[in-house]
Amino acid sequence: MTHWWRHAAIYQIYVRSFADGDGDGTGDLAGVRDRLPYLRELGVDALWFTPWYTSPMADGGYDVADYRDIDPLFGSLTEAAALVEEAHTHGLRVLVDLVPNHCSDQHRWFQQALADGPGSPARERFWFVPGRGEDGNEPPNDWHSYFGGSAWTRITEADGTPGPWYLHMFAPQQPDLNWEHPEVRAEFEDILHFWLRLGVDGFRIDVAHGLVKKAGLPDAGDAPDPTDLPYQDIDGVHDIYRSWRKILDGYDGERIFVGEVWLPTAEQFARYLRPDELHSAFNFEFLCCAWDAAALRAVVDSTLAAHEQVGAPPTWVLSNHDTIRHVTRYGREDTSFDMGDKRLSDPSDPVLGRRRARAAALLTMALPGGVYVYQGDELGLPEVRDLPDHLLQDPTFVRSGGADRGRDGCRIPLPWGRDTGSLGFSPAGATAQPWLPQPAQWAELSVEAQTADPASFLTLYRTALALRRERLTGLPETLEWVGTGPGTVCFDRPGGFRCVVNLGDTALPLPAGATILLASAPLEETAGTVSLPADSCVWLHLD
DSSP: OOOGGGTOEEEEEOHHHHOOSSSSSSOOHHHHHHTHHHHHHHTOSEEEEOOOEEOOOTTTTOSOSEEEEEOTTTOOHHHHHHHHHHHHHTTOEEEEEEOOSBOOTTSHHHHHHHHHOTTOGGGGGBTEEOOBSGGGOBOSSOOBOTTSSBSEEEEEOTTSOEEEEEEOSSOTTSOBBOTTSHHHHHHHHHHHHHHHHHTOOEEEETTTTOSSOOTTOOOOOSSOOTTSOTTSOOTHHHHHHHHHHHHHHTSSSOOEEEEOOOOSSHHHHHHTTSTTSOSEEOOHHHHHOOSOHHHHHHHHHHHHHHHHTTTOOOEEOSOOTTSOOHHHHTTSSSOOOOTTOOOTTSOOOHHHHHHHHHHHHHHHHHSSSEEEEETTGGGTOOOOOOOOGGGOOOHHHHHTTTSSOOSGGGOOOOOOSOOTTTTTSSOTTOOSOOSSOOOGGGGGGSHHHHHTOTTSHHHHHHHHHHHHHHHTTTOOSOOEEOOOOTTEEEEEETTTEEEEEEOSSSOEEOOTTOEEEEESSOOEEETTEEEEOTTEEEEEEOO
């Protein structure tokens, strides 16, 4: 076995915004197939596709109406099978997003539950619960939706009378499934088999910590303990993943699970990565960390320790489709990230943000374990923060009453060329506009503009990913810290590899005789001494 997933570089594709193959202004599978050579040349090992299933798109495809088909917006099941096969010929593995916590309110199960009426078996697949208060007009408990407002919506029965409430930890169009019901478990096991037979190499599990709810659905309370919430990290979820792991291990080709696990402690997080559960999970603690040497070292240490206790590989990620682009985040005074308050209006210095983002990219790729690249990271794209209100599509904008402008700003269609129509996102001659508008200045951030530029973000990523594969793949998942001062992050990996990040205000002298492998910014040389500028990273080889 190669254990490829322990060190893989995985590229996240938000299908709707990656590339438009048919000219309708929306990214699709045809667009991805056309760009597979680009992804191979970038140097990644696998592709993670956000949901491509049939969906009303109330939450960008995370409201699934049919888990065994492709939404016509993106293409067809035949195209998906061809894409998987073609990706494999390019040496790229394929992971698909699995959304097991909830489905769409248009899913046949939920529609049947509404139609069959009170007490029907169809309703037992969900959380239909009588309300509290006089006439049941208050929600069954105090749980809040992650998207704002109550996590409960009351239905009206077919005869016009008020009915029970149903649970939705996200949008009302996303009813939570009841994982205590055997039909729910059987359905998702069959869904796993369906896509594994089609040839996918694994699954990213959405809201992996949230499937099981605490018995009796108790109130969370006014000041809940974040380590003991009634709607997440309930022990029963681990039984689900142990049964899924047996299914996955029955297929050849080293298929894997990657979990989206947002939990407050490393101990909780690590339980999902035991040898008979998930293979790996996203490192949100690292993603949220400020651009601060002590904070970064602490996160790296805690990450390595948590993964070591269960024998799982660490992962490192800077952005994804739910956060804000780290080019923008690193240009702010407060460089940390908080999902509850994205601070999209905070001023951001684009030059400083780009400089730090280049350094952060080299840091993540030098650390032991796997790394994730969100589409557009390799181009240095910033967050788009000036989208007009009427174009915003993220349900969090509406659910929060406009207080949270949502995640659309990190989901803008990619710029592939300099043309003034869609910046190469759509085919030449297409008249449809991209589903979200692209800033005109992105022409100079396009793949076309960056490909031949030796100093571009794209060149940095291509070079770093190639060196990473050559120098770091297969090494032990360890590092040794090197003391170089309070404003630095410096560590050695086996084979004479050293990574130095200067987060201070002044240039940092580098060790004499070291071979420069790659730097995120031009190095300085004074009187024979080579130094690393502030907010920069360098990879060295030490004899």
